Amino acid sequence: MSEITFKERLSVEQVEEANDLAPKFQEDGLIPVVTTDYTSGELLMHGYMNEEAFKKTIELSEAVYYSRSRKTLWHKGATSGLTQIVKEMRIDDDQDCVWLRVEVQGNGASCHVGYRSCFYRSVPTGDAFFEKNGELAFEESEKVFDPKEVYGDAPNPTKL
Structure with a gap:
């Protein structure tokens, strides 16, 4: 698989109107993520990704977050079996927030x-x-x- 790369943020027009994926991570290197159930639309959780978690989520089509309390990557479901399969991943207009629409494996808990x-x-x-x-x-x-x-x-x- 090729290495996942993000585009450099060059202009407002590029970020808001082009097809370039150029996410804006906060000063702490994180981007907020809202996660909902793919079928029902129910809000399941809010978390964060760093650049590595963002790329892993794209690569695996499974939700990978960054745990601020543990200061490490957190592959959702790796311990519990409640993996979040990413059915759709969206980014907002100025590319500083991610929305995951997921199907939760196991018993459906997040x-x-x-x-x-x-x-x-x-x-x-x-x-x-x-x-x-x-x-x-x-x-x-x-x-x-x-x-x-x-x-x-x-x-x-x-x-x-």
Whole structure:
């Protein structure tokens, strides 16, 4: 397979109107990624890619992210079997955000906590925020898998 390369960003017109893939990584070398279910459109997760993860995702047609907490590449599903097969990969107008539309293997979960989506709670807004004392509401009532069975006693990758 040929080496995947990105074009140099030369002009606004080139970035916004041409066919050149010239992603803009943030100062920390990362680009945000929003991931949704290919069929339903459900928002599954938000993550980041560095240049290597971006290229690996293109190469494998499977989601590869960069874990900011572990400071390493994270091939989604390598441990859990919940691989995200990329059915479509899009980039926004100024090429500083990626949208993955994926088919999740295994039981369909994308959240390391065990829920299908990482967005399993809602935040009340307006007057409801104060009426509910700002408490989050669970929108998913059952976990798809038990994280301890899948990951063992590995430390939670989320930093507090």
